[in-house]
Amino acid sequence: MAICKQLLPLLLVITAFAQEKSGVSAKNGEQIKVIRAGTLIDGSSAQPHRNQIIVIRGNRIEKVLPEQAAEAVPGGPGVEIIDLSRATVLPGLIDSHTHIFLQGEDPAEGGYDVQLLKYGLAYRAARATVSARRALEQGFTTIRDVETEGAGYGDVGIKRAIEQGYIPGPRIFASGRAISTTGGYPLEGYAPEIESTLPKGVQIIDGPVQARKAAREQLDNGVDWVKVYMTHRSWLDKQGNLVSQPTLTMEELKAIVDEVHGWKKKVACHVYNGEGLQRALDGGCDSLEHGLELTDANIAQMLKQGTWYVPTLSVYYSWWAPEDTPAGKRDRKRAAMHIISFQKAMKAGVKIAFGTDVGGFSWNDSIAQEFGRMVEFGMPPMSAIQAATSRAAELLDMQGELGVVAPGAYADIVAVSGDPLKDVNELKSVKFVMKDGKVFKNELQ
Ligand SMILES: [Zn+2]
Structure with a gap:
């Protein structure tokens, strides 16, 4: 896996955390994925958020944090990092x-x-x-x-x-x-x-x-x-x-x-x-x-x-x-x-x-x-x-579970390379798709 330079500090934090609390990722056998979002349009906030970390456990979103709070990100062997730091991330x-x-x-x-x-x-x-x-x-x-x-x-x-x-x-x-x-x-x-x-x-x-x-x-x-x-x-x-x-x-x-x-x-x-x-x-x-x-x-x-x-x-x-x-x-x-x-x-x-x-x-x-x-x-x-x-x-009576990138929601997440708030037609070219915590396509890495 190619790791870009900007990801290294985050990885170090995660690795350190993993050594301290080994086995976090193995809990219930659920896989942990960490998405680094350059811009996050979370589906409900009026404004986008910059540089966010999305922690996914199994098929649900566990945490959404500003990148500065990366210490709180769980780690462990097998934690998968997905770098979307140059993309705009949205709910599915x-x-x-x-x-x-x-x-x-x-x-x-x-x-x-x-x-x-x-x-x-x-x-x-x-x-x-x-x-x-x-x-x-x-x-x-x-x-x-x-x-x-x-x-x-x-x-x-x-x-x-x-x-x-x-x-x-x-x-x-x-x-x-x-x-x-x-x-x-x-x-x-x-x-x-x-x-x-x-x-x-x-x-x-x-x-x-x-x-x-x-x-x-x-x-x-x-x-x-x-x-x-x-x-x-x-x-x-x-x-x-x-x-x-x-x-x-x-x-x-x-x-x-x-x-x-x-x-x-x-x-x-x-x-x-x-x-x-x-x-x-x-x-x-x-x-x-x-x-x-x-x-x-x-x-x-x-x-x-x-x-x-x-x-x-x-x-x-x-x-x-x-x-x-x-x-x-x-x-x-x-x-x-x-x-x-x-x-x-x-x-x-x-x-x-x-x-x-x-x-x-x-x-x-x-x-x-x-x-x-x-x-x-x-x-x-x-x-x-x-x-x-x-x-x-x-x-659909699924508020809080679908259509948002927020703790507790299903990990249905997409990304585009441009800014859909400037040109909404960006959404015609979705480059990353995750459904239920599983990556279906990723043309951004
Ligand atoms: Zn019809």
């Missing part, structure tokens, strides 16, 4: 809206439908393992995967394979099949004679009894969240206003929310605008996904109820229909409304978590492109980073 990033079972299929290549009609589940699962790996490679150590698009509980399976160490990937908060109503989700547009025989991208329910049953089934099959589609088609009316087709009734949604909350879990609701969005709020959704058009009244209700907003800005810039077509005009209107909604929500203090809808676009594209959009539309870089760290952890 969290994408709160992903689809590992989607691959951003080009509409020209069959788009969404081809996945359900022509690709078998084994093939889709194999590709989902690559998606999961792509998330981790890009520094996203946790994802909330908001439904498998016809692949059943495949996400629960992938999550299990990651947890058991068979494949690399992020921590997954899975939501399985998701729920919508008849007329509320693809596959659609086929001859009525065959439509009922076609697979659907979600579990279809009609009526509160079916709604509650679907939620029970999904929870029983191991989902962490239940995803509900509260709007479906969207178009522009004669005045050029965005209109979205509502799906579930309030009674249907309330049955789901009541059941899921009883299991102490949460409901994520896909909403664009209008009636469906209002029902999502009145029915008690915990997070609004996309939220293209939020009225002032919607925002006031979100603040009152503590509803999260996961805007997923970037995805609305892919696959625009030609400008002079009704669909093309709608696509442009959606993006324009979205910016206004995002800015209003931010200004009002709505709880915003970073989410991308990756899978809606290719896993070979940068997941972190979303940071650039958030900052372009007015969010300070530190707030955008916190939306993808401590705030997203709060959404």
